[in-house]
Amino acid sequence: MKAPKAYQPHQDPFTAFLSLPFPPTIQRISQESFENIYLDLSKQPGKCKFAESGLGWRPSGGGDTFTLDRSNIGAAQWSRAAKGYELKILSRTSGVIQLDGFDQEDFERANKAFKIWYGVNLEHREHAIRGWNWGKAEFGKAELSFNVQNRPAFEVPYSEISNTNLAGKNEVAVEFALPADGTTNGTNEQPEGSTKNRGRKAAAGRDQLVEMRFYIPGTVVKADKGEEGEEGQEKSADGEEPEEQQEEQNAANLFYETLMEKAEIGDVAGDTFATFLDILHLTPRGRFDIDMYESSFRLRGKTYDYKIQYQSIKKFFLLPKNDDMHTLITLGLDPPLRQGQTRYPFLVMQLKLDEEISIELNMTDELLQARYKDKLEARYEEPIHQVITKVFRGLSGKKVIMPSRDFVSHHGHSGVKCSIKANEGLLFCLDKSFMFVPKPATYVQIENISVITMSRVGGAVSASRTFDITLTLKGGMGEHQFSNINREEQQPLEEFFKAKNIRFKNEMADDSAALIAAALHNEALGGSSDEEAVGVRGSADEDSESADEDFQADSDSDVAEEYDSAHESSGSSGSDVEMGDAEEGAGPEDEEEEDRPKKKSKTGK
Incomplete structure (x- = not known):
């Protein structure tokens, strides 16, 4: 007669008792079993078993089984919990394991099992129930x-x-x-x-x-x-007291x-494949070191550290700025980064086009050929924005989105200079979407747009030079307005809308005659100073220019990080819609326009 399956000699007894019912003799001698036990706040209860070789838990409705070897059990505690009594196990390598749902009379059985099989005393802990919030x-x-x-x-x-x-x-x-x-x-x-x-x-x-x-x-x-203390200990034989370096520190x-x-905040298992130092970020604002790992990357700043999984990257944009000196690498994240009440669904990096870097990836040839063949190279010696883009693309597997070839601005650039409320930036026309950077970074898919309205807002002179476009979304999902677009960009934008079959209407043609008449009337009055004042008030870039004087996007100077002591917060609610960004406008450096009136200097400064 064949022996029961549970007794086959090639099977591990501990694995057998987790997967199969046990004969009565085994149950009395080598294991303790508990029903309706919850593992680590699980929604589904399961069966927990203690044996001489370790413990295990299996959900009642089926699923993966959790096991813990006896050598990995460091300490154990027994206390009241949400579903009865909780057995908390402090393992040596796996952190904290919580088993909830025990009855009070189960303590003796569990304590005996832990003491005999694992050499651990089950400590009974009483929780504080006074309700004090200091301790x-x-x-x-x-x-x-x-x-x-x-x-x-x-x-x-x-x-x-x-x-x-x-x-x-x-x-x-x-x-x-x-x-x-x-x-x-x-x-x-x-x-x-x-x-x-x-x-x-x-x-x-x-x-x-x-x-x-x-x-x-x-x-x-x-x-x-x-070292001074060590020297002091050596001198103690001569009767002198050992010296100690005492440092007073904020608690x-x-x-x-x-x-x-x-908590090992920011630490990631494994070695870094590549590291990029002191990369300027416009969102969240500051300079961060970027450590690239196998499944995630880490941003290390002076104040904050962030760890981001590659699979959280939903969009990857490479957007050249209009100054022909910088490019913007923008990452769309879901879930977004969170810093207190502030959320960052986009990362915006600014890199110089002429800055080159030489880097060798820290990975073996076997790993490079087996997992990243045709995705990564062993060594890069190129402009830094190309290296970062290629490494991100190789490790994350995300497609790089660039501006559409169907659009070229009047000045031959890929971006259109405009503003969202008081925040100036660049609007990029992509093949399937629109992207505004740097703050608040706004992404709008073309398929979600119902109609685009082109209109003039402001006084006669300012409205004749600029116009606004409003993107109305389908299904009443709201709208996005981009203001202060140069009048010269009207025709390129209309051609792009037609190429992408986007429904749009031009409300500027209806009031063109009235605007021309108003402009001629102002010229007849000879009010050049009034025109200049109107022009300054009607442009949002001058409104935000005073806040951006301290921040030069093209300079190499250090930038104060988010919530840093050297950084002032504007408390503007407008930037919280898309980015939740709380800092004062940190937009890119404005380009000088020939026809822009000079800003009057303020008295007392």
Whole structure:
């Protein structure tokens, strides 16, 4: 007679007890089983089993099985939780594992199993229920614990923290991972040993805590024994006390640095394939180092770090500026970057056309040939904007979108100079869409446009020189208005609209005679100063020019980062629609037009 399948000698006993029912003798001796247990906030309960070789959990409705070897169990805690009692396991390599749904009488069985099989005492922890919002934060091996009167009020696993930053002198903001499939921007990778069912934020509904702020007053004295301290220890034999380097540090800053280190914010598994240093970003504003990894890239700035998955890149644009000196690399992200209440659905980099770089990718020839053949080269020696574009395209597999060949502006450029409210930029006509950069970066697909209206807005003189276009979307989805377009760009735009079969109407022809008559009337009055004043008021680029005087897009000077102390915020609500950008207009350097009246100097300056 053949032995039962569970007893075949080539099978691992631990694997057998997870997949098949056990005979009574095995159940009494080598395993403990618990029903209706939830793993890591999973929506579906499952069956949890403890055995001498480790523990396992399998969902009741079927799915991936989670297992943990006994050698990976570092500590265990028992406490009240949402669905009864929770068994929290602090593993050596896989972070924190939460098993919720135990009954109170299950403690003895679980404690005995952990003590005999794993050599771990199951610690019984009582949570603080006073409701105080002040206490002491302690950094454990795998989680941040907030204690009130030496009892934990709540714990935050480091794996759930996506980013942190100094929100003020004594305030630290902690951002949590969004409930995506483990690929949300800024979210750390799932730890080794986890499965798809280890639903990090799996039970999250529509409303979810995404940020928490800690107020940490005062300073701390940080004693650091360096070389001087070592010398002092050697002199202690002669009766002299050892010297210590004492440094007074802001308590909030120390908390921030410790959390960055513990949660490994921005760290990515594996070696970098390429690194680009000090790349100017117009959105989010600042200079960032770019580290390219296998499945993600990282932006490292003076204040903030961002980690972005390649699969979050939905659009990739290469847009040349009208100054023939710079080009803009624009990445459309979904989900967008998030910094507090600000969201960045687009990254806009500005690079010089004449700046060349020589770089060698940090990957083996076998990997290059096996995975990136015909996508990447081992070495690049080209202009930096071409190198970054090729590396991004090779690693992410995204198609690079460039301006349409069906459109050339009056001055022979790909972009049309215009503005959205007070923010000046360039509108690019693409084959299937329109793209406005740099702020607020606005993307409009041609297939979603119902009609384009060309009209004049403003006084007689300014309206005769410029016009506006309004893109009305289908289904009442709103509209986008681009203002202060040079009159010379009317014909090229109309030809592009006709080539792409876009329905448009020209409302400027109806009032052309009235505008000419008004202009002649003003000339007869001889009010040149009035005309100049009207021209200045009617142009949005002069309105925003004073705010942009400190920012020269063509210069190599450092740019203050978003929310930096050297940066002033305008609080403009208009830029929050598309970009959620809070800083003052940081548009590109304006080109000088021959017919533009000079701006009068302000008195007292």
